[in-house]
Amino acid sequence: MPPTLTSPLSASAAATPHATTTHLSIDGVTKRFGSFTALDNIALEIQEGEFVCFLGPSGCGKTTLLRMIAGLTRQSAGTLIQRGKDISTLPPQARDFGIVFQSYALFPNLTVFDNVAYGLRNRRVARADIHARVAELLALVDLSGSEAKYPAALSGGQQQRVALARALAMEPGLLLLDEPLSALDARVRGHLRSQIKALQARLGVTTIMVTHDQEEALTMADRIVVMNHGVIEQVGTPAEIYHQPASAFVASFIGTMNFLDVTAAANHQVQLGNTVCDCLPHTFAKGRPAQLAIRPEAVALTRQPGALVGEVTGIEFLGAFQRVSLRIAGTEQRVLADVPSRDSAMLSLKLGQVVGLHLPGDAARLYPAGSCQS
Ligand SMILES: Nc1ncnc2c1ncn2[C@@H]1O[C@H](COP(=O)(O)OP(=O)(O)OP(=O)(O)O)[C@@H](O)[C@H]1O
Ligand SMILES: [Mg+2]
Incomplete structure (x- = not known):
């Protein structure tokens, strides 16, 4: 039987954004590329409904860690537990996440509607449910009426909003964002920053966003994970990171x-x-x-x-x-x-x-x- 979609998106989990159950546990995760250690013994707990930013300079391992959580890169050692289930060896399609990359990565030959509906169709959701869900998602990202357009006819910011709607379509437990705003100009970036933040708060979906932009992390995150050379330098709220930097690196990198x-x-x-x-x-x-x-x-x-x-x-x-x-x-x-x-x-x-x-x-x-x- 095709799966049916349960609660409307706008009502899901919104009541529990500050619950303190663990969504994701990362323990002893190391990633080596040949003799190079890209991530060294990472330990991190992410709570249900949290908005966490991975922040650090280029090459510090942010994307590698995000890809590992998605199952797109396999860790050399360590375990990942999502909602109590060991996902360490599961392929991406067996994990519960939606992802948005830096470059828009929409299907250029599909309309906005079909891009957003893609995952739903693959899961053989009923046609009427797909229409209702796509309409709801596009309203959520302020793109109602763009269903028939092709990605090439959209601005960068609009394309990222479609990518966001597509990532949210299956109501993932975890939203992964890899520098989703970095290809956009400053004004659009600022606007989309507050839109994503508001959307995340409303849906209550646990979110990890990779960024090397400290202002983005400070304004959007509940907690920031500051990384450098494959290790975590500090995990804390924006105020903790800013006012009580745990290392000289954090002190110099932020502000x-x-x-x-x-x-x-x-x-x-x-x-x-x-x-x-x-x-x-x-x-x-x-x-x-x-x-x-x-x-x-x-x-x-x-x-x-x-x-x-x-x-x-x-x-x-x-x-x-x-x-x-x-x-x-x-x-x-x-x-x-x-x-x-x-x-x-x-x-x-x-x-x-x-x-x-x-x-x-x-x-x-x-x-x-x-x-x-x-
Ligand atoms: N497939 C790979 N093979 C070899 N080395 C890799 C591979 N992927 C990443 N690396 C190396 O691992 C390190 C971390 O890369 P990663 O992409 O995670 O950095 P990042 O923090 O996301 O940087 P940026 O801000 O530039 O995106 C880098 O030194 C990179 O060169
Ligand atoms: Mg990266």
């Missing part, structure tokens, strides 16, 4: 970060040039060289020079704030400070001006020396 060469002093202090500054508690031995990381927006400037003094070497107007470059007196080190436009008027900053520099200790984190260039 803008100042890295200052310092020497460790007491367990919550460092020496910067001749000045002792507060920082978050650390375990570095006294006298050990280290790097102090602090965000430009945490650096405060004052009219009156204090213990630390900086000379303004550049001012960049960025609308809501000014990004001020300074050279720290007594050192050759440079630091960026983001000054809200309101305050910068009060400081009336000019090139060459000497100002007080304050590095709040609760925003200054210590990493091993040589971790990063700012």
